[in-house]
Amino acid sequence: MKIRYLAPLAIAIALAGCQQPTTTPDVVKAAQVANNTANNPFFSDYDTPYGIPPFDKIKKSHYLPAFYHGIEQNKLEIDAITKVRSRPTFENTIVAMEKSGDFLNKVSNTFYGLTGSMSDEEMRAIAKEISPKLSALNDDIALNNALFLRVKEVYENQDKFDLRTDQKRLLETTYKSFVRGGANLNDADKQKLRELNERLSKLSLKFAENLLAETNSFEMVIDNKADLDGLPADIIAAAAVTATARGHDGKWVFTTHRPSKNPFLTYSNNRKLRETIYKGYTMRGNNDNANNNQAIASEMASLRFQKAQLLGYKTHAHFVLENATAKTPENVFGLLNKVWPAALARAKEEAADMQKMIDQQGGDFKLAAWDWWYYAEKIRKQRFDIDEAETKPYFSLEATLQGVFFTAEKLWGVTFSERDDLPKYHPDVRTFEMFDKDGSYVGIFMTDHYVRESKRGGAWMSSFRKQYRMNGEDVTPIIYNVLNYPRPVGDAPTLLTFDQASTLFHEFGHAIQGLLSNGYYRSQTGTALPRDYVEYPSQVMENWMTEPEVLANFAKHYQTGEVIPQALVEKIQASGKFNQGFATTEYLAAALLDMSWHSLETPELQDANQFEAKVIQEIGLIDEIAPRYKTGYYSHIFAGGYSAGYYGYIWSNIYDADTWLAFKENGIFDEKTAELYRKHVLESGGTDDPTIMYRRFRGQDPSVEPLLERRGLTTN
Structure with a gap:
């Protein structure tokens, strides 16, 4: 269940007509940490245009006082709602919950917005301290029986209220979030759930911390200009700037960040160095060092299974997909397995084409994973007379x-x-x-x-x-x-x-x-x-x-x-399906790895290397391609909220391909189609079931065929 930050404290207390609850240890902690909040921007309304956070005034020392204050305020708000003397209604219960405390919300939005783009040791330390506190708050809300009983009464008597579609949806998702958050568990199981959630929160943070350290620590230093052969001038210049920034003046440095790694793999004529940077990327979180993420991933998979079982679900995937448009793991595997054979077959054809080029050029070696980008670009240029250097x-x-x-x-x-x-x-x-x-x-x-x-x-x-x-x-x-x-x-x-x-x-x-x-x-x-x-x-x-x-x-x-020549545009469009075997296969392999981790039916800890190897062997992935994300650096599913959900990109592709058909049929800037899309997709958010909203826009359900045709994976 997502935390629903509640109405401001004064409003909530007035609504309830009740006394504030007894001071908790965290209130004391908040007072100790806050000390003086007079200069803390979070404790007053922003005086900036449009209410943009005053980033220049927000100091890192401001976050913890604000977080602790917001947590305690939210506890008071919850208590106030549960003590309303009148019968539960949509307004005094569901809307009261939705009027979430702007205080904690604005602190969280700012802090977590910056942890992704402005992270440092101090920010990570704050996240490490506050994450379990927020997890506990989430559990306090989800497991608050008095609050749940009020929500349940509104849910069971919803026909008595004159609710709009979005309100019915809000009521349904609120009720289900309590059930999924453990509201129906006994006290012992509720405590167990709290412990699982707290541990998962800490492990997720540690996974992300390890991966960031691994990514930033790798550098491939080149001091011989001959080793830059094949690289475009702008990539070489950028590598020189990186080298200077890292204390290697007069040299060139390449990292595992994609803007550095991908061009090197695509253009470098030095096969050995391509291997070095490729392995530097794919071994992140998998190296035998303090940043290894394999044990963390294995434990998280186990804990997620235990949590799913506790809540009455067969696996974590079943738990997650209940709220997805796919609904069940079987439906997900059905789509992935439908696309996989055609994608793998095309990838094998692409690999054979590359091996043929290697042989023709006198290369005495077998195509390897670190060769793929390099030879794909050569074949693209040969087949379509186009390369990235021409388009950039x-x-x-x-x-x-x-x-x-x-x-x-x-x-x-x-x-x-x-x-x-x-x-x-x-x-x-x-x-x-x-x-x-x-x-x-x-x-x-x-x-x-x-x-x-x-x-x-x-x-x-x-x-x-x-x-x-x-x-x-x-x-x-x-x-x-x-x-x-x-x-x-x-x-x-x-x-x-x-x-x-x-x-x-x-x-x-x-x-x-x-x-x-x-x-x-x-x-x-x-x-x-x-x-x-x-x-x-x-x-x-x-x-x-x-x-x-x-x-x-x-x-x-x-x-x-000069406007891009039409001939070049035609080349771009003609090459649109090129290398789709690789692109689809590496993605699907990662999606299947995710689903395999989260379809486990045992709490037994897995050896991550062996588990991953077994999945790859079972699906028949060729050695020349690795999953887009391997376990040690699979932050999407172990630190990013996509567990049992990475398949969603290709599931969404089905809607995308069908929608684009509508625009192509009616005109890519057709006003009516654009307005229908805006109203029923962009504006509507989560106000109704997505599949229903899509039908309102398109007048039909999408099918998988346009997706397969777009990727060039159809048999005809």
Whole structure:
């Protein structure tokens, strides 16, 4: 159950007409830590434009006092709701819970927003201290019997209340979250559940901490210029900057961060060094050192199984998928196993093509995993007369961002205006006001583009504040994207690979859902959706990037201003299905590994190496391909909330492919289709069952065939 931070303390006490509960040890702790809160920004309303967190005033020492105060305030709010003397109603129970304490919410949103992009030892120490406290608070709410009885009474008598669709949905999810949170357990089992949750919380933090340390500690130092053979000039320049930053002046340094690793694997003619950086990446969290994550992953899988059993579920996967659109592990395995044979067969064909090229060039070796990117790029260039070096000059970061904004304006009439005077948490951050087609203000969009060691890897979207409407107040969203692109070197802009440009569109697809959200309750707005549906809007957004009309608007050579030639556009589109065997297979292998870990029917600790090897052998994955994420660095499922959910990307792809058919049939900027999509997908968030909302948009359920055809995995 997600913590539902409740109404402000004064309101809750007035509502209940009751005395404050006895002071707990954490109240004392809060007082001791807080000491003087006069200068702590969290203890007063922000005086910033649009209520953006005053990042320049927030010190790390402010977090713990604010967290402890917020936790105690939330306990009082819970107590107040349970002591309301009148019979439970939707308003005095469900809405009262939903009017979550803005205090703890704003502290959490800011702190956890920055731990992903501005992490350091002090921030990690705060997270380590407060995580079990928040886990305990979550359990205090989920296991509060008096509160549950009130929710249950409202749920069982809902026909007596005149509820809208979103209110019925809120009531249902609230009731189910209590049941799934252990409300029906006996006292002994409730205590056991608390212990499991606390341990899982600590292990998840440790997993992420180990992985960050592993990622940042690896460096491949090159001091011989000949070893840079094959690498593009901008990648070499970036490696020189990294070397200087790491104390290796006059040399070149490559790391396991993707903007460094991927180009090296794609272009370097030095096979031995390709192997070095590939193994540096795939051994993260798997090395025999203090940062090994294998035992942590094994214990987490065991604890998750024990928790599922305690709550009456066969496995952790059954527990998770009950709230997903897939519903059951059997349905997930059904989809994965339907796509897997075709993907694997195509991957084997791709491997054979690469081996043929190796043999023709006189290479006396068998294709290995660290060769794949290198030879895939050579074959791409040979087959389609295209390579990344040819396309990158047309995809500068600035131009691509403008292409994203152009697409959004064409679809929904929204516009973006950059502001340099608004608070930001790092100089890299860029901030934009977004306005609707009628000129009205919508929300704030922040984007943080460049790789740095304080960031975790990957790309994501989240919010410092979600959109919602309660108490007569229309609260506007503050949404942000975080990415990991290479920094510009000298006067040259950051040039993106095709995949990196697609990622910018993808993450903006999440952001626009947060920005255009139009709901009443915070727990339902924005991306408050099942894991296997939430990626759908972001995947749809990627489609526009390769359309000639969009490319003609933004894909311009950064030096000459020349619009990307139509011949090159046609090459890009023709190569769209190239290497899809690899891309689909490495992804599916990771999804199947996730499902295997979380379909375990035993608490027995697994040897992670043996377990992973067994899964790979059973699915028949070829040696030349590794799962996209191996156990030791699989942060999505052991530190990122995607356990038994990584399959969701391809499940969402089904909705994406079907949606794109509608736009292609009616016009990629067709006003009616765009408005239906905005109303029933982007604006509606989690206000109803996603499958029902999709039918309202599309008029039908999606099928898997468009997805298979798009990836070139059909048999015809």
